[in-house]
Amino acid sequence: MSGSDPGSDRDPDRDSDSDPNANLEFEFRPFSLELASPLETSNGTIESRDGFLVRLADENGVVGYGEATPLPGWTESRDDCRAALERAQDAFRAGGPNEALEAVDRQVAARHAVSLALADLQSSRHATPLYRYLGNGPMVGRVPVNATVGDCSPAETRTAVREASERGYACCKLKVGLRSVEEDIERVREARDAVDDAVELRADANEAWTYEDAESALEAFADLGVSLVEQPLPAGALEGHADLRRMDTGVDIALDEGLLEHGVDAICDAEAADAVVLKPMALGGVDVARRVAAWVMEVDIAPIVTTTIDGVVARTGAVHLAAAIPDVPACGLATAELLAEDLGRDPVLLEKGAAVVPQAKGLGIEGVWEE
Numbered sequence: 001m002s003g004s005d006p007g008s009d010r011d012p013d014r015d016s017d018s019d020p021n022a023n024l025e026f027e028f029r030p031f032s033l034e035l036a037s038p039l040e041t042s043n044g045t046i047e048s049r050d051g052f053l054v055r056l057a058d059e060n061g062v063v064g065y066g067e068a069t070p071l072p073g074w075t076e077s078r079d080d081c082r083a084a085l086e087r088a089q090d091a092f093r094a095g096g097p098n099e100a101l102e103a104v105d106r107q108v109a110a111r112h113a114v115s116l117a118l119a120d121l122q123s124s125r126h127a128t129p130l131y132r133y134l135g136n137g138p139m140v141g142r143v144p145v146n147a148t149v150g151d152c153s154p155a156e157t158r159t160a161v162r163e164a165s166e167r168g169y170a171c172c173k174l175k176v177g178l179r180s181v182e183e184d185i186e187r188v189r190e191a192r193d194a195v196d197d198a199v200e201l202r203a204d205a206n207e208a209w210t211y212e213d214a215e216s217a218l219e220a221f222a223d224l225g226v227s228l229v230e231q232p233l234p235a236g237a238l239e240g241h242a243d244l245r246r247m248d249t250g251v252d253i254a255l256d257e258g259l260l261e262h263g264v265d266a267i268c269d270a271e272a273a274d275a276v277v278l279k280p281m282a283l284g285g286v287d288v289a290r291r292v293a294a295w296v297m298e299v300d301i302a303p304i305v306t307t308t309i310d311g312v313v314a315r316t317g318a319v320h321l322a323a324a325i326p327d328v329p330a331c332g333l334a335t336a337e338l339l340a341e342d343l344g345r346d347p348v349l350l351e352k353g354a355a356v357v358p359q360a361k362g363l364g365i366e367g368v369w370e371e
């Protein structure tokens, strides 16, 4: 974290006059959010998102919110997440923020919630929007976002991409890999045909393909002007992805599951990616994701921020993260519409293919706890 560390000067005899965190209240409670319609990916169908909302409050009434929305395969289980948050609560009361973060160090969704609540609280105290606290950078009005199109028929793909472009999206990401490569190529052909060439098309195979599948898909996708394919091969296949890059089709290779499995160093050494996908919920927080972004940008790998279809608290955190990254490419942040319900009012307006970044203090979230 680039801001001042909320717990570094903690006094063992916690004195509320000198330590603003001495009497912080730490609470959390469960929630369950249904999706508007299930999101089909080649790794399974997401039907609902169940997690925990965290709330910190200090004696002056300053509040910080965090969200832990575990997704099996990407994060710890819901049970492990709850147990970790219970430990964090105890550690918070006995020690302070640093002890709480330590208690959730290996549970990424729980760490996401605790670190986000602290960052929201701290940036609120400084009357700074979270993204400026994270990045120390300039004011940013909006970040570009992609529309997310789940697996569906070629005709439905055409309609979904056309509708997204009519709503102003300049980038659409199609989930692929559930159908044959031939049919996915057909879907991309329909998508390409449905919109102006200026609309960027991406695909996300979520590890579905063999090397041969990926070769044929990339060749066809290149002709259809697809800009990037996310995780064509299984996460373990670092060399395979490097080989796909060396085909030099013009289609960029992004690693998502592969980043979580291998980390930045191994990806750089293998020259396995043009871009990496940063999911704060799976990386352990927006602070961790911000550091990964800075690191990969130094070696010319593009950081793309996405959610795991999170509630409004985590989603807004991801918008702030994207706003803290200079010249961020289109990010997978238009996921609110995939949910049938939410934790509270959304402070992020989606307009013409961009997320309008909240400029209020902290996350800019209000009214998610009361109700």
Ligand SMILES: O=C(O)CCC(=O)c1ccccc1C(=O)O
Pocket (backbone or CB within 6 Å): 146, 147, 148, 173, 204, 206, 256, 277, 306, 307, 308, 309, 331, 332, 333, 335
């Ligand atoms: O990136 C997007 O457009 C939306 C997010 C998304 O695709 C996703 C959502 C949940 C779990 C995994 C993924 C993924 O990128 O693979």
Ligand SMILES: [Mg+2]
Pocket (backbone or CB within 6 Å): 204, 206, 230, 231, 256, 257, 277
């Ligand atoms: Mg992905």
